[in-house]
Amino acid sequence: MGIPGRYVKEEELKRMAGVIEYKPTAKYAYSAGQALSVFLKGLREGKIVGRTCNSCRRIMVPPREFCEYCHSPAGEWVELPGTGRVETASVSYISARRAKLREPEVVAIIRLDAPGYRGDEPDFPGIFHRLCGVTEEEVKGGKVFGARVRPRWRPEGERRGSITDIECFERW
Amino acid sequence: MRANVHVKDRVAIVGAGLTLFARRLLETPQELAWEAASRALDSAGLTLRDIDCVVIGSAVDAFDGVHMKGEYLADGAGGFSKPVIRVAVGGGTGVMVPITAWWHAASGLCKTVLAVGEEKMSHAYPHPQGVFAYIWHPILERPLGPNLIWIFALEMAKYMHECRVSKEDIALVSVKNKRNALDNPHAQAPANITVEDVLKSETLVWPVQLLDISPVSDGAAALVLARESVARKITDTPVWVEGVGFALDSSFWYNRDLSYPRYVEQAARMAYKMAGIERPWKEIDVAEPHDPFDYKELHNLEGLMLARRCEAPKLLREGYFERSGELPVSPSGGLLGMGNPIAASGVMKTAELFWQLRYEAGARQVKKSLHKAVANSWGDLMQAGTVIVLSR
Amino acid sequence: MRAAVLGIGWHGFRPSVPELSFAEMMYEAAVRAYEDAGVEAREDIDVFVSCQEDFWEGIAISDEFAPDPIGGVMRPTMTVAGDGLQCVGQAFMMIRSGLAEVVAVETHAKPSDVKTLQGVYELALDPQLRTLGPGNPLFPAGLDAVAYMKRSGAEREHLALVAVKNRNRGLRNARAPHAARITIEDVMASEPVVYPLTAYEIAGYTDVAVNVVIASERKARELKGEPVWLEGIWWSTEVGSGTMEWHEWGRMPSMKAAAREAYRQAGISDPRRQTDFAEVEDRFSFMELLSLEELGLAPEGAHRLLEAGHFDAKGGYPVNPSGGSLSLGTSFEATGLVRLLEAVLQLRGKAGGTQVEGERAIVASWRGVPTYTSIVAVLSR
Numbered sequence: 001m002g003i004p005g006r007y008v009k010e011e012e013l014k015r016m017a018g019v020i021e022y023k024p025t026a027k028y029a030y031s032a033g034q035a036l037s038v039f040l041k042g043l044r045e046g047k048i049v050g051r052t053c054n055s056c057r058r059i060m061v062p063p064r065e066f067c068e069y070c071h072s073p074a075g076e077w078v079e080l081p082g083t084g085r086v087e088t089a090s091v092s093y094i095s096a097r098r099a100k101l102r103e104p105e106v107v108a109i110i111r112l113d114a115p116g117y118r119g120d121e122p123d124f125p126g127i128f129h130r131l132c133g134v135t136e137e138e139v140k141g142g143k144v145f146g147a148r149v150r151p152r153w154r155p156e157g158e159r160r161g162s163i164t165d166i167e168c169f170e171r172w
Numbered sequence: 173m174r175a176n177v178h179v180k181d182r183v184a185i186v187g188a189g190l191t192l193f194a195r196r197l198l199e200t201p202q203e204l205a206w207e208a209a210s211r212a213l214d215s216a217g218l219t220l221r222d223i224d225c226v227v228i229g230s231a232v233d234a235f236d237g238v239h240m241k242g243e244y245l246a247d248g249a250g251g252f253s254k255p256v257i258r259v260a261v262g263g264g265t266g267v268m269v270p271i272t273a274w275w276h277a278a279s280g281l282c283k284t285v286l287a288v289g290e291e292k293m294s295h296a297y298p299h300p301q302g303v304f305a306y307i308w309h310p311i312l313e314r315p316l317g318p319n320l321i322w323i324f325a326l327e328m329a330k331y332m333h334e335c336r337v338s339k340e341d342i343a344l345v346s347v348k349n350k351r352n353a354l355d356n357p358h359a360q361a362p363a364n365i366t367v368e369d370v371l372k373s374e375t376l377v378w379p380v381q382l383l384d385i386s387p388v389s390d391g392a393a394a395l396v397l398a399r400e401s402v403a404r405k406i407t408d409t410p411v412w413v414e415g416v417g418f419a420l421d422s423s424f425w426y427n428r429d430l431s432y433p434r435y436v437e438q439a440a441r442m443a444y445k446m447a448g449i450e451r452p453w454k455e456i457d458v459a460e461p462h463d464p465f466d467y468k469e470l471h472n473l474e475g476l477m478l479a480r481r482c483e484a485p486k487l488l489r490e491g492y493f494e495r496s497g498e499l500p501v502s503p504s505g506g507l508l509g510m511g512n513p514i515a516a517s518g519v520m521k522t523a524e525l526f527w528q529l530r531y532e533a534g535a536r537q538v539k540k541s542l543h544k545a546v547a548n549s550w551g552d553l554m555q556a557g558t559v560i561v562l563s564r
Numbered sequence: 565m566r567a568a569v570l571g572i573g574w575h576g577f578r579p580s581v582p583e584l585s586f587a588e589m590m591y592e593a594a595v596r597a598y599e600d601a602g603v604e605a606r607e608d609i610d611v612f613v614s615c616q617e618d619f620w621e622g623i624a625i626s627d628e629f630a631p632d633p634i635g636g637v638m639r640p641t642m643t644v645a646g647d648g649l650q651c652v653g654q655a656f657m658m659i660r661s662g663l664a665e666v667v668a669v670e671t672h673a674k675p676s677d678v679k680t681l682q683g684v685y686e687l688a689l690d691p692q693l694r695t696l697g698p699g700n701p702l703f704p705a706g707l708d709a710v711a712y713m714k715r716s717g718a719e720r721e722h723l724a725l726v727a728v729k730n731r732n733r734g735l736r737n738a739r740a741p742h743a744a745r746i747t748i749e750d751v752m753a754s755e756p757v758v759y760p761l762t763a764y765e766i767a768g769y770t771d772v773a774v775n776v777v778i779a780s781e782r783k784a785r786e787l788k789g790e791p792v793w794l795e796g797i798w799w800s801t802e803v804g805s806g807t808m809e810w811h812e813w814g815r816m817p818s819m820k821a822a823a824r825e826a827y828r829q830a831g832i833s834d835p836r837r838q839t840d841f842a843e844v845e846d847r848f849s850f851m852e853l854l855s856l857e858e859l860g861l862a863p864e865g866a867h868r869l870l871e872a873g874h875f876d877a878k879g880g881y882p883v884n885p886s887g888g889s890l891s892l893g894t895s896f897e898a899t900g901l902v903r904l905l906e907a908v909l910q911l912r913g914k915a916g917g918t919q920v921e922g923e924r925a926i927v928a929s930w931r932g933v934p935t936y937t938s939i940v941a942v943l944s945r
Contacts, residue, residue: 003357004207005192005199005391013196020691021297022237025683028622030310031674033585040311060427062312066591068422068632071605088333088430090325091378096317098301098376107322109426122434128313128323128426140378145333164315181661202806226801232624233645238806239619239687242645243935246804253821256801256937257654258645260618262625268642272654278661280565281798281829306624416663420631420641438638552628 035063038077040161046153048082050114050125051075059114061125069123083150084112084169085119087126091136106131106139110149110169132168147171183277184403184410185270185562187216187396188523193360193511196294197390201236202248205290208392208516209250212286216396216406223396225282226251228258229269229289229515231551234303237295249288249394261420262307263464263551265289266518267558271416273397274560283402289519290392300388307553309423321385325377327430327554328467332379334431335482337470339379343370344488345466346383349502352495353509355535358520360511361387370466386464389511393519395526411526414544415447415561425553436475436550439557444477447561449544452477456561458528458538459499460521460547463506472548473501475557500538503528518549522560529564566830567659568784568791569776569943570666571601572908576772577739579893580676586621589773590633590672597775598635602788603666605635609777610664612636614643615651615671619684620896622677634670634775646799647671647931648774649900649939653797655778665783669776673895675769688934690806702766704808704933706758709850711814713760715864718853720760722867724751726849727764729870730884733877734891736917737906742768743891765849770893774901792911795924795942796829798822802936811936819845819858819928819938827860830942835860839942840922841881841910843903845930846888855928856883859940882920885910900929900939911945 013019032040035051039062042049050059053067054075061080066073089108093101112125131144132152138144149169159165189211191197191204199207205228213219228249230241238244242258249256257276259268266289273287293300304320331337344367353362365383373382403410419438422428440452449455461472470484478499479487487493493501504510504524507517525545527533548559573596575581575589584592598605614630623629627643630636644651648671655667678684685701686694712718725748734743746764754762777789784791800821803810823835832838842861846852853870856862861881862869869875875883886892886906895902907925909915924944931937 003190003192004211005194005197005204007192007194008196008198010196018692020695022691022694024237024619024687025680026619026622026687027679027683028310028677029679030622030677031582031585032311033588034583035588036311036585060424062424064632065588066633068424068635068637069606071594071635087426088326088330090322090329090380092319092322092325092376093374093378094301094319094321094376096301096305096319098299098319107316107318107326109326109430122429123427126424126426128318129316136378139329142333162315163312200806202804230645233618234624237687237691239684240617240645240805240931240935243688243801243805243931243937244690245806246801246937247807247810248804251801251804253800253802253817255799255822255825257650257799260625260643260645261627272642275654275657275661275663278663279657280660281657303624306622307628308623309629310623418640418642419638420636422637423629423632435638439640442640552625555628555631 035065039063043165044159044161048080050078050080052078058123059125061112080112080114084110086144086147086149087111089131089139089144091139104136106134129166130168133170181278181280182400183274183397183413185395185526186398186403186406186410187212188526189215190358190393190520190523191391192358193389193391193513195387195389201290201292202245204292204392205245205248205288208394209286209288212394212396218396220250223250223284223286225276225285226254226256227269227273227276227285227287228256229265230258230291231260231262231265231514232303234306235291235293235296235300245290250286261551261556261558263514264549264556264558265515267522267547267549267560268418269519270395270522270560271418271558274413274416277397277399283399285397286394287397288392288394289515291513291515292390293388293513294390321377321380323554324465325380328379330430331467331471337485339371340367341485341489342467343367345469346370346508349463349506349508352503353505356505356510359505359509360389362505362509380465384466386507386512389513391511391513391516393516393523395519395523409530411529412563413560414563415443417442417559419557421555423553423555425555430554432481433471433475433557435555436472436548436557437477439559440476443559443561456544456546457542458545459501460504460524461501462548462550463502463508464512466508468550469502472550476546476548495538503536503538521547525562529562565660566781567656567794568779568781569794569908570779570784570787570789570791571597571777572905573597573600574772574774574905577741578771579741579769581771586672586674587629587633590670593773593775594634597777600789601777603777609666609668611658611667612639612641613651613654613667613669615646615648615897616643617645617897619687634668647897647900647929647939649904649929649941650799652776652778653799656794656797659780665780667778669778671898671901672773673898674771675896676771688805700758702758702933705848706761708813709760709848712850712854715814717865718867721748722870723760723765723849724748725870726846726852727751727890729876730846730888730890734887737887737891740887740891741770742893743887761848767847767889767894770895772895772898772902774898774905776901790912792908793944795944796826797941798825799937799939805934808934816854816858816938818936819855822938822940823859826940826942832942835926839924839926841885841920842883842926843886843907844883844928846884846890847894847932859926859928877920885918885920903927903929907943911943
C-alpha cells in the first residue's frame with residue numbers, strides 16, 4: 001500500500017480545476033487596555049514607563065495591570081531612563097512575507113536599565129526593537145551583545161503613541 | 173508543581189499512521205486527516221466504530237485558511253457523531269494531542285481515542301510566512317513588521333553566545349536529521365548534506381540559514397490510544413504512556429533569558445515524575461525532541477535534561493545522538509528531514525517512538541534494546557513545552 | 565465520580581468593554597473566581613485551561629497570551645479551540661484521571677474588537693461554499709429554523725414567543741445588556757434578518773471574560789468555597805462544518821448525543837422529573853425549542869408547552885431563567901460558560917432577581933453557526 005498524499009507542483013496546481021483564491025475579511029480594533037495605554041502615551045511623550053509589582057517588586061516593561069508571576073495587581077509607575085544593553089541580536093535579510101530585503105535590518109532584545117537591577121537577572125524589563133548604526137559583522141562577531149544602547153525617538157510631532165515612536169535603539 | 177500525582181489508569185498507544193509530508197499536497201485538510209486516521213486504525217485492526225472519542229490537533233487556523241478549523245476537520249478526523257475536541261498550543265500542539273488523548277482515556281470516560289494532528293501550510297499564499305505576521309502582540313510587536321524567524325534567530329543567537337556554540341556545531345543537527353530521514357519514506361527533505369552545505373545556504377535571519385530550518389509542509393499523523401484492558405485485546409505489544417507534562421512560560425518573551433528553555437524543563441519534570449523517572453539522562457533510551465530549527469534540538473535536549481546545559485553540542489559532536497549512538501535522537505529524521513506540518517509533526521514524533529519501541533521502524537530501527545522514550549514539542553512565543561514519556 | 569464547580573468569576577457583560585484589553589478582562593475574571601473558590605492562583609491550581617479561537621481573537625496562535633492573566637505562567641497551561649464548556653469537560657477528565665485536583669478554566673470574548681464579524685463567520689465555511697457568496701453567513705440557522713418549524717408544526721409566533729419570554733426575563737438580570745421589553749407584535753412586525761428569524765430572535769454580542777475553578781470532590785470539601793456539583797458533562801460533534809450538507813436539518817443530534825452521555829454520568833433516566841430547571845441554547849429563538857426536544861425536556865412540539873407557560877420562570881420547568889443568550893448575548897467561546905455561571909448562581913441561591921427554585925439543573929450549549937457541536941452539563945446543589 002502506497003503512502004497517502006499526492007505532491008503537486010505549483011504550476012500544476014495553477015492549472016487545476018476548482019482552485020479557489022480567497023482573501024479573508026478579518027479586521028480588528030484591539031483594545032490596548034489600562035496598562036498599555038499609559039505605556040503608549042509615554043512613548044508619545046518620549047518616555048519609557050514601567051510598572052512595579054507590589055509583591056515581588058520587579059519592574060515590568062512593557063507594563064501590565066498584573067504581575068504574571070505573582071498573579072497580583074501591579075503597583076506604582078516608574079519612568080525608566082530608556083537606556084539599556086543588548087540582550088541578544090540578529091540580522092534579518094527577509095521581510096515579514098519572506099521577500100528579500102534590500103538592506104538587512106538588525107533586531108534585538110534590549111535589557112533596560114532599571115533601579116535595583118544588576119543586569120544578569122533571568123527576568124528583566126525589556127523591549128523588542130530594531131538596532132541602528134550596528135553592522136552585520138558586529139552582530140555576527142558577537143560584539144553587539146551587552147552593548148549599551150538608547151532609544152532614538154522620532155521627532156515630537158511625528159509620535160503617535162506607538163511602539164514605532166521609537167525609531168530604533170542606537171549605541172552610545 | 174503538583175499535577176501528575178495518583179494516576180489511576182494505564183493508557184497505551186496501539187496504532188499509528190502518517191501521510192506523506194510534502195510542500196504541497198493535493199488532498200484537502202479533511203482528506204489528510206482522514207488518511208492518517210484510517211492508517212492508524214488499520215494498523216490497530218480497528219474501525220471507526222471502535223473509537224469512542226476524537227482529539228484533533230491543529231496549530232494555526234490561518235494556514236488552512238479556515239476559521240474554527242477543528243470543526244472543519246471533524247469528520248475528516250473520524251469525529252462524525254463523536255465527542256471531538258481540538259487542542260492548540262502553537263508549535264507545542266503536536267505532543268499536546270496524545271497528552272489530551274491520554275486524559276480522555278485515563279478519565280475512564282473513553283475506552284479508545286483517535287488522536288489526529290493535521291496542518292496544511294501550503295494554503296497560505298504566496299508564502300506561509302505571511303500567516304506568521306499575525307502571531308504577534310497586535311500593539312507591541314506587530315507594528316514592527318516582524319517575521320517569525322526574527323525571534324528564533326534571537327533565541328539561537330543567545331544560545332550560541334551564552335553556551336559558546338558555533339554554527340558548525342549546530343549545523344550537525346541538520347546533517348544528522350536529514351540523513352536519518354533518508355530511511356523514512358514519508359519524508360519531505362531527506363538528504364545527505366554536509367556542515368558546509370548548511371553554512372553556505374541562504375542566510376534568512378542570521379544566525380538562521382535556510383538549511384537550519386525545517387521546511388513548511390502539508391501532512392497529517394494519527395495515533396490510536398486505549399485503556400489497558402482494551403489495549404491488551406488489541407495488541408500484544410502496546411506502548412504505554414508513562415508520563416505527560418506541559419507548561420507555558422510568560423508571553424512576554426523579551427522579558428526573560430532565552431538561553432535555556434526552562435518551560436521545557438518544567439514540562440519534562442512533570443512527565444518524568446509521573447513516569448517515575450529520576451535520572452532521564454540514564455533512563456531514556458531514545459528521544460524525539462522538537463527540531464523545527466537545528467539549534468532547537470540541542471536546546472530541547474538540554475530542557476529535557478538529556479544533556480547538561482550547554483553540553484548538547486559537545487555530545488552531538490561525539491556521535492552520542494546518532495542512530496547508533498548512546499542516545500539516538502530524532503531517528504525519524506525529525507522535522508528537519510521530515511518537514512514540519514506543525515501539529516502533525518509532534519504526533520509524528522510520538523508515532524516514531526511507538527514504532528521504535530515495538531521494533532517496527534524498519535531501516536530506521538535503533539539497534540540497541542529500548543525501554544523508555546521521550547518526545548517533546550515546543551512553540552508559541554518561545555514559551556510552550558509539551559512532553560510525553562513512553563515505554564514498552 | 566462527580567467534580568465541583570468551586571468558584572466562578574466574571575468581568576464585562578457589556579456590548580463593549582473598551583477600557584480593558586482582553587488580557588485585563590481575563591485577569592479580572594480570574595481574580596474573582598479564585599477568591600470565590602478560596603484558592604491561591606500560584607499555589608493551589610494544578611492545571612489551567614483556556615478556550616479560544618484564533619479568528620475571534622484576531623491573533624494567530626492566540627493561545628500564546630493565555631497563561632499570564634490567569635496565573636498559568638510556568639504551570640501546566642493549555643488551550644482548547646472550543647466552547648468554554650468543552651474546557652470544563654477537559655477539567656472533568658483531568659480530575660477523574662488523577663492528573664489534577666484543581667483546574668482553572670478560562671474563556672473570554674471581545675466581539676466589540678472584531679470589525680468584520682460577517683467576514684470571520686464566512687471564513688468558517690468550507691472554501692467551496694464561500695464562493696457561492698452566501699450573503700449572511702448565519703444562513704444555516706435559517707435553514708435549520710425552517711426545517712424545524714416544518715417538522716414540529718411550530719409557527720413563527722412560537723419562535724417570537726421564545727424571544728419575548730427571554731428578552732423580558734433578562735430585564736431582571738443585571739448581567740443582561742440585550743434584555744428588552746418587547747411583545748409578540750414587535751417581533752412579528754419586524755423584518756427577518758435570516759428568514760424566519762428577526763433581529764429580536766438573534767442574540768446580540770457581549771464582551772465578557774469568565775473563569776471557573778473545577779475541583780475534585782475531596783479537594784472541594786477541604787477548601788472553603790461553595791461547591792456546586794458537576795455530575796456529568798459531555799460534548800458531541802454531529803458533522804464537520806466542512807460537510808454541513810450531511811447535517812440532519814431541523815434537528816441537533818449532537819445535543820442529543822451529548823445529553824445521553826451526560827445523563828448517564830449523572831445517573832439521570834428521566835430528565836424532566838430528575839432536574840428542576842435548565843439554561844439551554846437560545847442564540848436563535850428556535851434553538852431553545854429544538855434544544856428542549858433534543859435534551860428530552862419536551863416531547864416533539866415543544867412550542868405547545870411554551871405556549872402554556874410551562875417554561876416560564878414560574879412555570880412547571882423554568883427554562884433560561886437568566887434571560888438566556890437572547891438577553892445576555894453571545895460571547896464566542898465564552899457563551900457556554902456564561903450559561904454555566906447563571907446556573908451555578910441559581911443553585912447557590914444567589915441569582916438575585918432571576919432566582920428560581922431547584923436542586924439540579926441542565927446546562928446545554930451549541931457552538932453556533934456553522935458548527936454542529938453541542939455540550940451538555942448536569943449540575944446539582
